[in-house]
Amino acid sequence: MEAKTLKISENIIPSNADRRLNCQGSYEAEKHYPNTKEAYAQVGTVAHELAEKCLMSGKKAITYLGKTSSKHPNFTYNQEICRNIQKYLDYVNNIYLNCESEDSDIFVEKAVDYSEYIVNGRGKSDVIIHDPEVNTLHIIDLKYGMGRAVLAKDNSELMLYALGSLKEFSGIETIILYIAQPRLNSFSQHELTVEDLYTWLENQKLNCSTRSPSESSCEFCLAKPTCPEHLAKITQITQIDFNEEISEPDDTFLNTIPAISDKELINILKHKTMILKWLESVEELVTNRLIDGGTLEGYCLTDGRANRVWKDEKSAAIKLTGLFGDKAYSKPKLISPHQAETLLDENDYYKIKDLWEKGVSKKKLDKI
Numbered sequence: 001m002e003a004k005t006l007k008i009s010e011n012i013i014p015s016n017a018d019r020r021l022n023c024q025g026s027y028e029a030e031k032h033y034p035n036t037k038e039a040y041a042q043v044g045t046v047a048h049e050l051a052e053k054c055l056m057s058g059k060k061a062i063t064y065l066g067k068t069s070s071k072h073p074n075f076t077y078n079q080e081i082c083r084n085i086q087k088y089l090d091y092v093n094n095i096y097l098n099c100e101s102e103d104s105d106i107f108v109e110k111a112v113d114y115s116e117y118i119v120n121g122r123g124k125s126d127v128i129i130h131d132p133e134v135n136t137l138h139i140i141d142l143k144y145g146m147g148r149a150v151l152a153k154d155n156s157e158l159m160l161y162a163l164g165s166l167k168e169f170s171g172i173e174t175i176i177l178y179i180a181q182p183r184l185n186s187f188s189q190h191e192l193t194v195e196d197l198y199t200w201l202e203n204q205k206l207n208c209s210t211r212s213p214s215e216s217s218c219e220f221c222l223a224k225p226t227c228p229e230h231l232a233k234i235t236q237i238t239q240i241d242f243n244e245e246i247s248e249p250d251d252t253f254l255n256t257i258p259a260i261s262d263k264e265l266i267n268i269l270k271h272k273t274m275i276l277k278w279l280e281s282v283e284e285l286v287t288n289r290l291i292d293g294g295t296l297e298g299y300c301l302t303d304g305r306a307n308r309v310w311k312d313e314k315s316a317a318i319k320l321t322g323l324f325g326d327k328a329y330s331k332p333k334l335i336s337p338h339q340a341e342t343l344l345d346e347n348d349y350y351k352i353k354d355l356w357e358k359g360v361s362k363k364k365l366d367k368i
């Protein structure tokens with residue numbers, strides 16, 4: 001099968017490939033929004049850095065406990081990140097050990113070039129294992145997020161890595177895609193042939209003005225709070241089916257009074273994350289607008305509570321690890337001054353008193 005080139009956008013990078021390919025209007029939609037999601041990416045970068053160090057050195061993740069990230073020097077590898085990255089390392093190792101060929105190769109942070117198919121398409125795959133005995137490529141991706149489990153099947157990012165890898169290894173017949181999301185204990189894999197891969201490419205839509213909302217496309221889209229198509233999707237989930245179901249109550253304990261059915265409850269709950277994230281994105285957009293001096297009728301900013309923060313995170317980490325051991329950290333950050341006090345006897349609060357100060361209060365969106 002002859003593969004085509006998608007000339008849809010130069011703005012496809014691996015991390016937005018799912019959005020760009022499934023909602024091709026997203027590039028135009030996001031163009032004018034500042035990227036406010038960078039802070040969320042920090043922990044992911046640090047996790048990938050630790051995984052790479054371990055895979056390159058063959059060391060266990062725990063070896064790096066207490067060491068500082070070179071990409072984000074204010075981040076110290078803690079128990080949580082070491083434990084989760086070790087789960088990922090074990091997973092990768094297991095795939096490698098199960099290869100048929102004794103001389104299988106493993107490539108870490110391997111540069112892949114898929115510009116043959118997508119204009120300027122390049123990226124780095126976390127791990128690629130080549131098993132020449134059975135003409136197979138294993139393409140493994142680490143996801144450190146906890147929002148929702150990302151599945152390997154039809155994952156655009158991995159499909160692009162697979163396309164880019166094909167020209168580097170001759171005679172490949174089978175590709176196995178893997179997504180390891182250790183914080184959710186989610187490990188997903190999907191096997192396909194080279195022909196399946198080209199069919200997927202062939203089926204990609206080529207309409208750059210069409211917006212197609214879905215949980216995976218919209219999750220990190222900067223245009224979400226103002227996107228009419230996303231709003232229409234939410235409306236469809238929460239209203240249209242709801243009305244239909246009221247006239248036909250199903251056989252539940254609520255079937256004698258007007259109430260939404262179990263079917264409706266299930267449909268709404270299934271989309272809970274999408275709805276909540278959309279509401280959060282709307283609130284964030286309006287809050288930032290008011291912070292920048294803009295207005296929205298009926299809304300204002302008030303001062304939120306100023307939480308206590310550590311004056312110097314490193315000194316606090318040393319002191320708290322001495323006092324509480326593993327309990328000094330909570331998912332993946334150092335515990336807060338308030339949490340530290342809950343671990344201490346009231347008479348011992350003085351032990352950490354000099355380490356914290358009042359933080360800056362956050363602005364909160366409020367009705368006038």
Ligand code: SF4
Binds near residue numbers: 025212222230
């Ligand atoms: S919010 Fe969803 S539908 Fe709207 S542009 Fe973004 S990805 Fe596309």
